[in-house]
Amino acid sequence: MDRRNFFRVVGTASGGAITGACGRKSEEIIPLLVPEEGITPGVESWHPAVCGECAAGCGILARVMASEREIEVDGERVRQRIATVKKLEGNPNDPTSGGRLCARGHAGLQALYGPDRLRGPMRRAGPRGAGRFEAVSWESAMQEAAEALDSAVAEDAGRVVFLSRPRADLRAANIAKFLSALGAPPACAVGVRDFAAEVQGAERAYGWRGIPAYAIRDATLVLSIGADFLSGWVSPVLYTRQFGHMRRGRPGVRGRLIHAESRFSLTAWNADRWLPVWPGGELALALGLGRALVDLGAGASPTRAVEAARAAFAEVDLDEASAACGMSAGTIREVATELAAASAPVVVAGASIVREHSADAVAAASALNVLLGRVGVAGGVMPPPTVLADLVEARPSSNRWRERLANANLVIIDGANPAYSSPSCREALANAGTVISLSSFVDDTSAYADVVLPDHDPLEREAVALPSASLVESVACSARFVAALHDSRPADSVLADLAASAGKPFEPLDAQGALTRLHATLGAGNGAGSSEGFVESALEQGCWQGRPASGGTTGVIGLGAFEVADSMVPAVFQAYESLQFGTGGGANRPWLQELPDPTSSAMWGLPLEIDPVTASELAIENGDIVRARSDHGSLEAPAYVNPAAIPGVISMAMGQGHSQYGRYASGRGANPMSLLGDMRDRRTGATAMGPVRVHLERLDKGKGLIQFSRQDRDVPPHRV
Amino acid sequence: MPEGSTEAGTGTQRRTPQWGMAIDLDRCTGCEACVVACASENNVPTAGEDQAAKGRTKHWIRIDRYYEGDFPNIRVRHRPVLCQQCDEAPCEPVCPVNATYQNAEGLNVQIYNRCIGTRYCAINCPYTVRFFNWYPPEWAEPLGLQLNPDVSVRPAGVVEKCTFCVQRIKRAKLNATAEGREVGDGEIQPACVQSCPAEAMVFGDLSDPSSRVARLANSRRAQRLLEELGTKPRVFYLERAD
Numbered sequence: 001m002d003r004r005n006f007f008r009v010v011g012t013a014s015g016g017a018i019t020g021a022c023g024r025k026s027e028e029i030i031p032l033l034v035p036e037e038g039i040t041p042g043v044e045s046w047h048p049a050v051c052g053e054c055a056a057g058c059g060i061l062a063r064v065m066a067s068e069r070e071i072e073v074d075g076e077r078v079r080q081r082i083a084t085v086k087k088l089e090g091n092p093n094d095p096t097s098g099g100r101l102c103a104r105g106h107a108g109l110q111a112l113y114g115p116d117r118l119r120g121p122m123r124r125a126g127p128r129g130a131g132r133f134e135a136v137s138w139e140s141a142m143q144e145a146a147e148a149l150d151s152a153v154a155e156d157a158g159r160v161v162f163l164s165r166p167r168a169d170l171r172a173a174n175i176a177k178f179l180s181a182l183g184a185p186p187a188c189a190v191g192v193r194d195f196a197a198e199v200q201g202a203e204r205a206y207g208w209r210g211i212p213a214y215a216i217r218d219a220t221l222v223l224s225i226g227a228d229f230l231s232g233w234v235s236p237v238l239y240t241r242q243f244g245h246m247r248r249g250r251p252g253v254r255g256r257l258i259h260a261e262s263r264f265s266l267t268a269w270n271a272d273r274w275l276p277v278w279p280g281g282e283l284a285l286a287l288g289l290g291r292a293l294v295d296l297g298a299g300a301s302p303t304r305a306v307e308a309a310r311a312a313f314a315e316v317d318l319d320e321a322s323a324a325c326g327m328s329a330g331t332i333r334e335v336a337t338e339l340a341a342a343s344a345p346v347v348v349a350g351a352s353i354v355r356e357h358s359a360d361a362v363a364a365a366s367a368l369n370v371l372l373g374r375v376g377v378a379g380g381v382m383p384p385p386t387v388l389a390d391l392v393e394a395r396p397s398s399n400r401w402r403e404r405l406a407n408a409n410l411v412i413i414d415g416a417n418p419a420y421s422s423p424s425c426r427e428a429l430a431n432a433g434t435v436i437s438l439s440s441f442v443d444d445t446s447a448y449a450d451v452v453l454p455d456h457d458p459l460e461r462e463a464v465a466l467p468s469a470s471l472v473e474s475v476a477c478s479a480r481f482v483a484a485l486h487d488s489r490p491a492d493s494v495l496a497d498l499a500a501s502a503g504k505p506f507e508p509l510d511a512q513g514a515l516t517r518l519h520a521t522l523g524a525g526n527g528a529g530s531s532e533g534f535v536e537s538a539l540e541q542g543c544w545q546g547r548p549a550s551g552g553t554t555g556v557i558g559l560g561a562f563e564v565a566d567s568m569v570p571a572v573f574q575a576y577e578s579l580q581f582g583t584g585g586g587a588n589r590p591w592l593q594e595l596p597d598p599t600s601s602a603m604w605g606l607p608l609e610i611d612p613v614t615a616s617e618l619a620i621e622n623g624d625i626v627r628a629r630s631d632h633g634s635l636e637a638p639a640y641v642n643p644a645a646i647p648g649v650i651s652m653a654m655g656q657g658h659s660q661y662g663r664y665a666s667g668r669g670a671n672p673m674s675l676l677g678d679m680r681d682r683r684t685g686a687t688a689m690g691p692v693r694v695h696l697e698r699l700d701k702g703k704g705l706i707q708f709s710r711q712d713r714d715v716p717p718h719r720v
Numbered sequence: 721m722p723e724g725s726t727e728a729g730t731g732t733q734r735r736t737p738q739w740g741m742a743i744d745l746d747r748c749t750g751c752e753a754c755v756v757a758c759a760s761e762n763n764v765p766t767a768g769e770d771q772a773a774k775g776r777t778k779h780w781i782r783i784d785r786y787y788e789g790d791f792p793n794i795r796v797r798h799r800p801v802l803c804q805q806c807d808e809a810p811c812e813p814v815c816p817v818n819a820t821y822q823n824a825e826g827l828n829v830q831i832y833n834r835c836i837g838t839r840y841c842a843i844n845c846p847y848t849v850r851f852f853n854w855y856p857p858e859w860a861e862p863l864g865l866q867l868n869p870d871v872s873v874r875p876a877g878v879v880e881k882c883t884f885c886v887q888r889i890k891r892a893k894l895n896a897t898a899e900g901r902e903v904g905d906g907e908i909q910p911a912c913v914q915s916c917p918a919e920a921m922v923f924g925d926l927s928d929p930s931s932r933v934a935r936l937a938n939s940r941r942a943q944r945l946l947e948e949l950g951t952k953p954r955v956f957y958l959e960r961a962d
Contacts, residue, residue, distance in 0.1 A: 084866075087911075090915070110863065113864075113865050244744075247744075248746050269749070274795075598785065604773075647791065708779070
């Protein structure tokens with residue numbers, strides 16, 4: 001179009017607007033500027049993959065299209081045509097994701113393309129923890145790592161410590177093989193999200209091994225005690241799907257949700273009733289509810305398990321339990337009455353915020369399902385599937401990792417960041433014999449590594465993963481479909497090479513091998529056809545699913561004693577897993593940094609959430625910089641006066657406060673775990689997230705808080 | 721309710737769809753999966769800390785959340801807010817260069833290469849869902865590889881907004897045409913709809929009474945945001961039961 005015609009079109013269009021008859025007229029004119037073929041969809045293909053952002057193990061689909069990038073070859077910049085992942089979606093075939101995906105899952109793309117992702121192996125070039133590294137060749141890095149491994153195994157293989165993530169997947173199986181070949185103890189999970197309390201609780205209440213699943217989609221009343229299942233916890237996509245169905249998926253039936261937690265989480269937002277339990281009072285609430293249910297005659301058809309539950313709850317003093325959890329005895333009785341009257345109730349037992357008594361609390365809450373007869377029935381709690389037992393067995397647990405780390409001659413880190421989630425372990429990392437990291441990024445913990453051998457991104461490698469919770473036997477799986485973007489190597493083959501060089505070879509399991517084994521365990525007559533066909537079909541679908549979960553309780557109740565919580569002490573602090581960053585791993589994704597925090601609407605930082613009563617006493621307003629001090633440490637952060645916070649309860653989400661984690665996360669905000677010291681769940685050793693006593697002090701009146709919306713209340717005329 | 725018009729095809733009469741959306745607030749949890757899905761699909765750039773502090777972030781879809789009451793009797797009302805694709809869109813008549821208009825299928829279309837950046841449309845939008853590009857978008861390499869080639873990257877000086885993922889509408893239509901059929905109900909899913917774990921969002925043809933979105937829009941729980949302004953939005957919210 002030439003300049004004269006352009007102005008002719010613009011003039012006519014403007015006239016149309018002025019006469020107010022722009023609709024059809026502009027349709028006739030605008031195509032001259034934006035031709036119909038203006039949007040030409042590109043050629044795309046979709047490949048199954050497994051999300052690596054949390055332990056849920058969602059099956060996803062990756063949209064792959066052709067792209068170009070510039071690389072340097074012999075000192076010259078040249079263009080290279082490559083296949084690139086453009087978008088992630090849930091895999092509709094996968095029973096966990098069901099074709100849906102959470103915010104963190106989408107942002108997995110920004111881990112793949114993270115500008116601070118390591119381009120190749122690195123060697124430490126400064127003091128441990130400083131994060132200064134120099135690039136080295138794979139040969140040199142592997143030689144250094146192999147020598148360290150050789151010498152550590154020769155000295156004492158029992159002091160080799162492998163810190164990993166709590167997933168039941170191909171990687172966990174290969175780590176187990178590696179450690180077994182070396183004669184070293186099993187790997188440890190070090191995060192705050194290893195579900196040790198949930199696993200132990202299910203074992204004590206139901207006799208099951210693993211994390212149970214809750215069929216809330218078919219429940220009419222869900223009581224969640226300590227499980228913020230909509231924003232994080234075990235499997236947020238699975239449970240959000242189930243929640244949607246529970247609410248509006250059944251004609252004429254709207255399921256009801258009661259949520260008990262010490263903060264007004266996303267699950268509390270969506271609950272019909274929130275029970276604001278004092279931090280640490282979850283156990284007392286569960287026991288009190290049990291006692292009230294016993295008083296109402298629940299558990300009328302006694303089995304051994306029901307009898308055991310009744311006996312344990314009958315000993316509880318309801319008034320004492322009420323005082324310990326901060327809920328009145330009347331409220332506890334009300335909820336118990338509602339549970340007893342519901343046609344299909346279920347109690348979701350969890351520890352989104354791990355406490356010193358979380359394993360007891362989860363066991364007690366789980367025992368409510370026993371009392372209500374809701375174990376292994378539709379709309380109740382279901383046992384974990386038992387396929388691929390070796391992957392389940394390989395799933396790392398907390399397993400006294402701090403003690404072992406303090407005595408380590410070699411530390412290998414894969415997908416774990418204990419220097420962030422347990423800052424008190426930094427000294428042990430600094431003093432460990434040799435530290436090898438398999439991370440793709442230099443994070444708080446990798447900064448202590450002597451050598452970094454960067455792994456492929458989860459989207460660049462094959463995978464077989466068991467979902468952390470599932471109502472059906474299933475695995476998510478994928479073959480490799482794009483080349484690695486940088487000079488990384490899959491950690492599985494790196495471990496195999498290191499073991500071989502130490503004279504302790506093992507054969508790493510690959511996706512095909514794991515699926516072949518799955519086919520074999522299903523046995524003849526499973527309808528799966530030949531082994532080759534089974535593997536091919538699973539990799540094409542991105543998942544396999546078998547029978548629905550089923551089975552009742554076989555367990556013997558062993559509830560612990562409960563202690564009165566610290567309810568009289570003002571200002572206790574607790575950390576929690578954030579929706580956008582999880583336990584911190586998402587902080588280097590710019591999409592997630594700019595995603596408004598659900599509670600405070602904060603972006604590019606997370607605030608100390610202070611209740612209005614405490615804030616008023618200390619004259620603290622939104623954005624003021626506040627110092628919080630505990631017996632274990634202190635931090636400074638902007639304040640957010642949370643209208644829904646329990647008076648005297650200060651909370652802060654995990655995610656910010658990384659000493660090292662790339663340009664988007666390093667040095668940004670404060671790490672809430674620095675206030676907690678070495679708190680642990682007393683039975684499992686899992687890292688606890690509070691409560692601790694804190695002292696608050698306002699430092700500056702300021703604008704320390706960036707909020708997407710500064711408006712907490714919908715006050716006319718600002719309706720939107 | 722928008723009525724479908726009929727347009728002449730190649731020898732056959734086809735109804736022009738009237739796109740709309742229904743969002744069930746009893747299902748929606750406010751998890752913000754839709755927000756990131758949208759940014760990923762539509763190349764919506766992050767503003768960065770400094771610009772975010774000036775209120776210059778771009779979220780084509782956002783979750784509005786308001787607290788009601790006081791502890792312990794407190795609750796949150798939340799809803800996803802995106803361009804409401806109004807039939808009487810306040811943003812359209814104020815554009816001096818006609819860069820925004822409603823197309824035959826009911827989409828409020830933004831033509832980036834016509835926009836001269838007066839921001840009148842953004843000011844006049846009661847839903848605050850239009851965003852001005854103060855600076856050229858930047859992606860630190862290799863983040864640029866994430867960009868969706870089906871969606872143009874908007875330059876500095878123009879206003880951008882939700883398009884109901886018009887590129888997905890176009891792809892579905894092309895696929896249907898190639899296969900000699902109509903686009904099926906539920907076949908088109910904007911990125912937010914596709915992502916939503918609670919299945920709270922439904923997209924489709926409001927002029928087809930049998931479509932899921934039309935049925936939901938006729939629900940007794942259905943309301944439209946700021947309906948009293950007469951904007952005739954095409955996004956219907958099904959209010960929470962409580």
